[in-house]
Amino acid sequence: GSGKSSCGNTILRKTVFQSYTSSMPVTKKCEVEETVISGIHVRVIDTPDFFADDCEQAEEHTAKCRDLACIGRPVYILVMQLGRFTEEEHNIVEQMKKEFGNEVTKHTxxxxxxxxxxRGDTLKNYVRKTDRRLQELIRCCGSRYCAFSNSEKNKEQVSELIQMIVNMQKDSQNLNETYPEFVGKSAKRGNTGKKPTCPVL
Structure with missing residues (x-):
C-alpha cells in the first residue's frame, strides 16, 4: 500500500497500527488511537482503502470513519508514495467529495x-517536475503537502505536519469555512466536554 498505517504510527510515535509489506491490503477495518502533540489532542484514524475497486464493505467503512471523526475538526491526510501516481489516485478527489462533502479538499x-x-533533492522541486495531474491534485488541496520517511524517528517531520494542520485550521476559522455536514450533526450528540480534538484520517 501507500503506507497509511506506517504514517499513523509515525504521527503517534509508537507502533499501534499493523503495518508490513504485502501484496494484499493489511488494514481491514477503521482503527483509532489518540495522543497529545504540542498540546493538541489528536485522534489518528487508520482506514482501509475504501476507494479501491476491490474493497469490501466500503459503505460500512466510510460510515465508521465519519462516526470516529465526529468530534472536533477533521483533517484528511491523503497518503501517497513518492514516485508513484496511479489512475486511482488521480480520481480520488471526486471520490472524497462524494463521501465527505465538497469542502473536503479545504481540510486535506x-x-x-x-x-x-x-536523495538530497527538495520536495518542492520534486513537485515542480512531477506529473501535471498530480500537480493539479496538490492545487486542489490548497498546495498543502509534506513528506515522511517512516523509517526515521525524528520529530521534525511530525512537527511540520502538525504545524501545517494548525495553520490550515486557523485559515479556515478566519474565512469562516464550513466543515462536512456530518461533523456538525454528530458533534452535538458527541460532545463530552474534553479538550478540543483534531481527528486525523
Missing part, C-alpha cells in the same frame, strides 16, 4: 511517503 493535506527517495 497530501503526505508523501518514502521521503528518503528524494
Amino acid at each position: 493535506v497530501i503526505l508523501f511517503t518514502h521521503k528518503e527517495e528524494l
Whole structure:
C-alpha cells in the first residue's frame, strides 16, 4: 500500500497500527488511537482503502470513519508514495467529495511517503517536475503537502505536519469555512466536554 498505517504510527510515535509489506491490503477495518502533540489532542484514524475497486464493505467503512471523526475538526491526510501516481489516485478527489462533502479538499493535506527517495533533492522541486495531474491534485488541496520517511524517528517531520494542520485550521476559522455536514450533526450528540480534538484520517 501507500503506507497509511506506517504514517499513523509515525504521527503517534509508537507502533499501534499493523503495518508490513504485502501484496494484499493489511488494514481491514477503521482503527483509532489518540495522543497529545504540542498540546493538541489528536485522534489518528487508520482506514482501509475504501476507494479501491476491490474493497469490501466500503459503505460500512466510510460510515465508521465519519462516526470516529465526529468530534472536533477533521483533517484528511491523503497518503501517497513518492514516485508513484496511479489512475486511482488521480480520481480520488471526486471520490472524497462524494463521501465527505465538497469542502473536503479545504481540510486535506497530501503526505508523501518514502521521503528518503528524494536523495538530497527538495520536495518542492520534486513537485515542480512531477506529473501535471498530480500537480493539479496538490492545487486542489490548497498546495498543502509534506513528506515522511517512516523509517526515521525524528520529530521534525511530525512537527511540520502538525504545524501545517494548525495553520490550515486557523485559515479556515478566519474565512469562516464550513466543515462536512456530518461533523456538525454528530458533534452535538458527541460532545463530552474534553479538550478540543483534531481527528486525523
